[in-house]
Amino acid sequence: MREVAVVSFAQSASVRAEDTRNEVEILMPVVHEAIERSGIGRKEIGFTMSGSCDYLAGAPFAFVSGLDAVGAWPPIRESHVEMDGAWAMYEAWVRLQHGDIDSALVYAFGKSSLGDLPDVLVLQLDPYYVAPLWPDAVSIAALQARAWLDAGHTEEEMAGVAARSRKAAMANPMAQVKGDHAVSDLMREPYLVSPLRRHDCPPISDGAAAVVLAAGDLARRVCERPAWIRGIDHRIEAHSLGVRDLATSASTRLAAERAGVDGAIDVAELHAPFSHQEPILREALGLGDGVDVNPSGGALSANVMMAAGLTRVGEAAERVIDGRAGRAVAHATSGPCLQQNLVCVLDGGVAA
Amino acid sequence: MSDDTPGPVEIIDTPIKLVYRFMPGRAASRFLRGIEQGKILGQRCPSCRKVYVPPRGACAACGVATDEEVQLGDKGTVTTFCVVNVPFYGQKIEIPYVSATILLDGADIGLMHLIQEVAATDVHMGMRVEAVWCDPADRKPTLESILHFRPTGEPDAPFDSYREYV
Numbered sequence: 001m002r003e004v005a006v007v008s009f010a011q012s013a014s015v016r017a018e019d020t021r022n023e024v025e026i027l028m029p030v031v032h033e034a035i036e037r038s039g040i041g042r043k044e045i046g047f048t049m050s051g052s053c054d055y056l057a058g059a060p061f062a063f064v065s066g067l068d069a070v071g072a073w074p075p076i077r078e079s080h081v082e083m084d085g086a087w088a089m090y091e092a093w094v095r096l097q098h099g100d101i102d103s104a105l106v107y108a109f110g111k112s113s114l115g116d117l118p119d120v121l122v123l124q125l126d127p128y129y130v131a132p133l134w135p136d137a138v139s140i141a142a143l144q145a146r147a148w149l150d151a152g153h154t155e156e157e158m159a160g161v162a163a164r165s166r167k168a169a170m171a172n173p174m175a176q177v178k179g180d181h182a183v184s185d186l187m188r189e190p191y192l193v194s195p196l197r198r199h200d201c202p203p204i205s206d207g208a209a210a211v212v213l214a215a216g217d218l219a220r221r222v223c224e225r226p227a228w229i230r231g232i233d234h235r236i237e238a239h240s241l242g243v244r245d246l247a248t249s250a251s252t253r254l255a256a257e258r259a260g261v262d263g264a265i266d267v268a269e270l271h272a273p274f275s276h277q278e279p280i281l282r283e284a285l286g287l288g289d290g291v292d293v294n295p296s297g298g299a300l301s302a303n304v305m306m307a308a309g310l311t312r313v314g315e316a317a318e319r320v321i322d323g324r325a326g327r328a329v330a331h332a333t334s335g336p337c338l339q340q341n342l343v344c345v346l347d348g349g350v351a352a
Numbered sequence: 353m354s355d356d357t358p359g360p361v362e363i364i365d366t367p368i369k370l371v372y373r374f375m376p377g378r379a380a381s382r383f384l385r386g387i388e389q390g391k392i393l394g395q396r397c398p399s400c401r402k403v404y405v406p407p408r409g410a411c412a413a414c415g416v417a418t419d420e421e422v423q424l425g426d427k428g429t430v431t432t433f434c435v436v437n438v439p440f441y442g443q444k445i446e447i448p449y450v451s452a453t454i455l456l457d458g459a460d461i462g463l464m465h466l467i468q469e470v471a472a473t474d475v476h477m478g479m480r481v482e483a484v485w486c487d488p489a490d491r492k493p494t495l496e497s498i499l500h501f502r503p504t505g506e507p508d509a510p511f512d513s514y515r516e517y518v
Contacts, residue, residue, distance in 0.1 A: 018375075019375075020377070020378050020381070021377055021378060022375055022376060022377025022378075022380070022409070023377075024377065024408065024409060024410050025377050025378055025379070025409045025410075025417075028409075028410055028415070028416075028417055029417075031415075042415065055370075057372070058370060058372035059372075065408070067412065068408060068409075068410040068411075068412045068415070069410060069415060070415045071411070071412070071413060071414045071415020071416065072412065072413075072415070073412070073413035073414070111375070113373070113375075114372050114373045114374075114375055115370055115371070115372045115373070116370070116371065119370060120370060123368070123370075127366060128364065128366065131366065131368075132366040132367075
């Protein structure tokens with residue numbers, strides 16, 4: 001495998017609603033910042049890859065306008081996935097394996113404030129038997145939380161994840177929901193959709209994120225300590241919720257094995273929009289108690305649809321690049337109840 | 353299979369309704385507010401100096417923000433056009449009518465609009481046209497506040513003046 005690393009990351013501050021800026025106006029400064037930090041000239045970027053979802057804006061081909069932020073003239077090599085930007089990064093990584101180009105820009109953006117997100121997400125469900133019932137995204141997640149609780153867990157564990165995430169987010173200027181809460185206080189909150197309380201659910205966010213990937217010598221030249229992608233894999237489970245064991249994540253476990261998640265991991269950025277999903281992922285990834293999970297505050301603190309997964313990669317990579325982490329794992333999810341999962345191992349050291 | 357076995361289901365109705373907010377962004381909001389006041393506002397790219405109208409806050413070619421606002425006149429040149437002869441549901445104007453790309457004076461991108469007050473057969477490339485605005489009291493933040501464009505009667509613009517925009 002060709003060595004490819006994340007060499008820079010940028011993100012916008014997550015907010016509930018960007019009231020004046022459209023997607024391009026949010027995205028452009030983020031893209032510029034990521035490119036500038038990479039030390040690679042904009043015109044030297046070999047491939048541009050994006051992730052977004054037209055259903056968020058309710059406009060077909062909304063993703064095309066994202067290219068206004070990039071400057072696609074003379075025509076550039078470019079592609080898009082209607083998925084979280086983490087999958088866009090996967091495609092860029094594959095593209096860099098071809099060996100003919102050495103760098104890629106990956107960006108993602110989402111403006112959920114234009115619609116009613118829990119309802120918009122219904123459209124990712126089975127269109128014949130499930131979507132016509134309009135089960136909103138929070139209710140679907142609550143089904144999973146119940147299955148997980150019934151497998152022998154407690155709501156206190158969930159509140160513990162929320163409290164730790166919000167506290168960690170106090171050190172993240174880009175996070176949206178932050179604060180120091182006692183678990184006992186959170187447990188006194190009313191249910192939003194039982195067994196989920198508000199703190200068990202992610203905020204609805206507007207924002208954007210971008211990373212720059214570079215291969216081999218280019219990465220070493222522009223970055224003192226590149227976050228090398230030592231393993232990356234993504235797996236998907238069945239569409240029908242009824243055939244899955246919602247209390248575990250088989251796809252994450254398999255992706256983690258393939259990506260090479262091991263005992264040397266010291267930091268994990270997990271895309272767990274709902275509190276109960278973090279322990280499900282921890283278990284599937286085999287993370288021990290010594291691993292620092294979601295030091296950024298995670299998706300419970302800022303959850304830009306289509307960018308939150310790429311942001312996990314960026315947050316993990318940034319910690320490797322600046323030396324706070326030696327070997328990190330980044331995880332992204334897509335679909336209802338952790339249906340599809342991507343796992344990426346980032347390491348600052350030389351290849352073993 | 354006996355004759356009274358129902359056939360396969362071929363259609364089911366699963367209505368979907370999602371309501372969205374329209375959010376044009378800062379640049380397009382400035383443009384639409386300008387239209388409301390009878391002004392056409394564009395933006396100039398700081399890099400290639402081209403003027404975009406309607407502005408989108410970005411130069412798609414250069415990938416940079418376009419912060420400099422430029423007020424354009426409401427006269428321009430027809431760079432290309434088509435004659436619509438096909439009736440369709442919701443059509444408001446009588447066919448045949450002309451839909452054209454109009455390069456406003458000072459702009460670097462054509463604006464789509466209708467050409468009226470002239471026979472469709474007389475519309476041509478290079479024709480000089482001007483905006484016909486609706487009554488100021490009726491102006492809204494939409495391009496419909498310009499009812500259509502009509503010929504100014506000026507001599508045609510030479511092809512070289514708009515060849516880059518065809």
